[in-house]
Amino acid sequence: MKIGLIGLDTSHSEIFTRLLNDSSDPHHVAGGTITHAFPVFSEDLPISRDRFLHYKEIVENKYKVKIVENIDLFMKSVDAVLLATVDGRNHLLWLKNIVHYKKPIFIDKPIVMSSDELKTVVELSENFQTPIMSSSSLRYAQSITNKETSDIVSAYIYGPLPQQQAMPGYFWYGIHSLEMIVTLFGTDIVTIKKEKYENYELLYLTFATNRQVIFRGDYDWHNRFGGIIHYKEQIETFKLWQDEQPYYRNLLVEIIAFFNTSKSPVSLDETAQIIKLIEQINSLE
Template sequence: MKNSRRSFIKKSSKLATAAGLSTLPFSLFANSAADSIRIGIIGLDTSHSPAFAKLFNAENPKPELAGFKVTAAYPYGSRDIKSSADRIPDYIKQVQELGVEITDSIEALLEKVDVVLLETNDGKPRLAQARKVIQAKKPFFIDKPVASSFADIQLIYQEAESNQVPIFSASSLRYMSNAQAVRHEGKIGKVLGCDAFSPAKIEAGHPDLFWYGIHGVEILFTVMGPGCESVSRTHTADTDVVTGKWKDGRIGTFRGTRTGKHEYGGTAFGSEGNLVLGNYEGYEPLAEKIAEFFKSGVSPVDPAETLEIYAFMEAADESKRRGGVAVAVGLEK
């Protein structure tokens, strides 16, 4: 089963080219308010939803975000996570003030939009919601966590691929300037290792790191790239330390904290020096990548890398259950 999982992760790298321009349900040359690419939001239970709506619906948006408009939203969203559900009334009000129509179903929303931001904070309904978007053939960005289990995440990506529906997922932390400079500009030469950190609050019904640790794990993978073969995890009541060994022998670590001041960042180690990765830079860099994705139909992050990130976090859970022993990434329970 381990090999079948790995083969699917590798196969999924083809998704970026399999679902291309021919699948897009709109013109790439929209240049007025009347023919803007219409964005629909599923889930008004996270701060990401009004944040993206404000960026895309700004009176004078950045050039990278021009030609888009959030036109409709379906609020739900978490119903059984109180901290998320309690946000919905205020976020409905915020997006309505931006001219966004509130729909009473996902199906009604899908009839009114060209592309989708699947923002529901709770990973448990994500598979069912994603299937509706895929059935409607709408390209979609699916926010963290992609789903509440690795099995569901695989199904979402498999079904998007088989239906040639473009899909993209990433944490906004991937687009920290220094992390991008290390990965794509050779800022420190050959990457030798990375120590990343973020909050790692836990939510019932999700593997531990899926809920919030995803941010720091994505920083780690942005710097290191894919290719992690095994994971070990140690933990206390307050902190998790996850150590990954890459196929080429490099070591990367993620430290997640559940108490105290919550910050994001890390240090990258390279053949030409080390670099502190800096601080969170907001949603705008991710929104620009989402806009680029909606225009091209090609995910800026290889789907295989996204799948490996979640396999890494699932392996970290398995290591915890086994008392900290090393667990192969992608190992079937």
């Protein structure tokens, strides 16, 4: 399977390409190869602009991916698309440019920047019969997928929550921890409380089942996603950075299956609920 990559301005550009294209990598994912890349970055977003040339160099020269700057040629050269620009503000625009080709599309986080935009994504998917998937890699981390969720009573979850003005609040890094929480607890959240401190914030979530989650988000970036889960009769701790399999690999396994079947393991309805949750959290002071 030939896979096209839109966006060369994020570490995912290198990670996805390495895991799919390098068969010698110990975590190689078979079933598809990134063969073409459409070079995209956002001039007004430093995390995009300042990393573009670095990742373009790696993808093009190290992994021999063909750079194509004509979107029609790009789409006709591939079987499926990874829309992986770091800037969530442009995802809907790019989707509008490619959805009519009717090829499976994975949209990296954040899928879009509002519930209204998400409604448009759903409409485009339905109107053009184009399958669309979006998911955080943390949803498929070993420490999450191996958990029995039915007996969970409560949890303390922690992770990085660096801020980006262009993607405020939980749209950038916070969305990953929220997807981890939703995977374990579902989306039936009835109360939300937020407390802000100098270097971090605490989020208190109560679910319709009376289960509770406390999330601590550190404003400084780090890679330590983890938590403590309370069951009725035991307590389990988990640290994603210690998992044997990297969560990006597990996500790519799901993406390749989606590209082959056109059936997303994460519904757009659930994705819409996550976007709505982010909007609710961001509205709190």
